[in-house]
Amino acid sequence: MQQFAMIEFTNSEKVSACSIAFRVKKCSVGFVPTMGALHQGHLALIRKAKKENDKVICSIFVNPLQFNNQKDFETYPNTLSRDLQLLKEENCDVVFLPEKEDLYGESPILKFDFGGIGKVMEGEKRPGHFDGMAAVVKRFLEVVQPTRAYFGEKDFQQLTIIKWLNNTFQLQAEIIGCKTIRETNGLALSSRNLLLTAEELEVAPLLYQTLRYCNSQYKKIPVTQLQEECIHRLNEKFRVEYFLIVDEETLQPIKNWRDSAKPRAFVVAHLGAVRLIDNLALID
Ligand code: AMP
Numbered sequence: 001m002q003q004f005a006m007i008e009f010t011n012s013e014k015v016s017a018c019s020i021a022f023r024v025k026k027c028s029v030g031f032v033p034t035m036g037a038l039h040q041g042h043l044a045l046i047r048k049a050k051k052e053n054d055k056v057i058c059s060i061f062v063n064p065l066q067f068n069n070q071k072d073f074e075t076y077p078n079t080l081s082r083d084l085q086l087l088k089e090e091n092c093d094v095v096f097l098p099e100k101e102d103l104y105g106e107s108p109i110l111k112f113d114f115g116g117i118g119k120v121m122e123g124e125k126r127p128g129h130f131d132g133m134a135a136v137v138k139r140f141l142e143v144v145q146p147t148r149a150y151f152g153e154k155d156f157q158q159l160t161i162i163k164w165l166n167n168t169f170q171l172q173a174e175i176i177g178c179k180t181i182r183e184t185n186g187l188a189l190s191s192r193n194l195l196l197t198a199e200e201l202e203v204a205p206l207l208y209q210t211l212r213y214c215n216s217q218y219k220k221i222p223v224t225q226l227q228e229e230c231i232h233r234l235n236e237k238f239r240v241e242y243f244l245i246v247d248e249e250t251l252q253p254i255k256n257w258r259d260s261a262k263p264r265a266f267v268v269a270h271l272g273a274v275r276l277i278d279n280l281a282l283i284d
Contacts, residue, residue, distance in 0.1 A: 006087060007094045012103060012143045015096045019057060019144050027054035031146030031173070033137060036060040037077035037191035038086050041181040045150040046090045048178055057144055058087055059096040065109060065132025072275070077194045096144070103139055110135040114161055117251045121266055122157050122277075125241060133158060134165050141171040149173045154180040154188050156264065156279045157251060180278070182208065188278045200271045203237045207269060210234050211280035214245070214265045218282040219257045230265070238269035238276075248281065 009015040022029050030049030034042050038060075049056045060083055067073035080097075087095055111131050114123065118130050141149060149166075151159045156177075163175050181189050186208030187201075196204060210230050217226050223245050230243045244267075246253050247260035254260045266279040 006084070006092055008084075008097060009094065010097050010099060010102070012096075012098060012139075015057065015094065015098075016143045016145070018094060019146070022055045023145070023147075028147040029053055029144070030056045031140070031144045031149040032056065032058045033140050033149070033151075034058060034060055035062045035076065035191065036083050037079050037194060038083045039181075039189045039191065039193075041152055041154065041189035043086060043090055044181045045152060045178050046087065046092055048176070049148065049150050050091065052176075053146075053148060055093045056091075057094040057096060057146065058092050059098065059140060059144075061096075061098050061100075061103070061136070063132060063136045064100065065135055066129050067132075068126045068129050075195065075273075077191050103136065110138070112165070114164060117157070117160050117164060120157075120246065120251055120253065121242060121244060121268075125268065130158070130161050134161060137162055138165055138169060138171065141166065141173050146173050148176050150176050150178055152180060153177050154190070154278065156248075156266070160251060186212070188276075190276065192274050192276065195274050196271060200274065204271060204276065206234065206237055207267060207276055207278050208280075210243075211265050211267060211278060215280060215282050218263070218284065223254055223256060223259075230267070234267070234269050238271055241268040241270065241275070243267045243269075245282070 019029050030053030032045045032049050046058060062076050064073055112134050123130055151162055153159060159177050166173055166175050185205040187205045210233050214226060214230050227243055227245060231240050234240045244253050245263050245265050248262040248264045254263060263282045264279055265282060268277050
């Protein structure tokens, strides 16, 4: 396979200068932030960014600020040399591998008031997670100043928060949401899937099957009854943290189907030591 030279930076000033140089040459810049352990979901973001921009910058940074659980941070998969190879094969132009000191500098950890979108689901269950994620994404968008930045719908609430961040701080990027890439059995690709045992991998597709079941019952049975049924189905194999049907814009839970023109089901469930997350838009 033909490979292009990919520039590697660990320093934010250098990546910033490189991105400015691209834009001076009238090249649009697509940016894909990741935490590494790359899979086809990440690569789909890179491919979309390649298609829609002249240059693509990908970052790999396991952001300690967004882990509210130290064990989760310590066990987060690291496959750096493979990641770099995959990025080269996708003809990614620049990879940014920042040091945490360089990224945060002297500045204190930021706290944000996201309003309602930050108070539910992950915001409620993982205190500080969105503050840590947003602090780093804000810094990335300031350093890279991309034309467009790409994020997966798999982390739909994160995507909503990033759109808010971009608007609130006028970060000038176009935020592009990308559909969730799944295994043929429906399991959403995730770096954390690497931590599942063979038996757990057999059970894991039930998460998406339950979201599909939820969609099949859209408007047919009451919202709360449907949520309870889905939790009941999942509880046979998983430990469910939440299963909620919310409005896609406000992310507020709905009680009746008439409360939202665009409902979406969100689930977090644990399989052994692994916390899995997924969501699905409900459509007729
Ligand atoms: P992560 O490395 O998990 O922080 O993810 C980096 C980016 O890839 C985020 O915008 C994620 O939402 C996105 N992503 C992760 N998994 C998938 C997937 N299965 N399909 C599409 N995007 C994904």
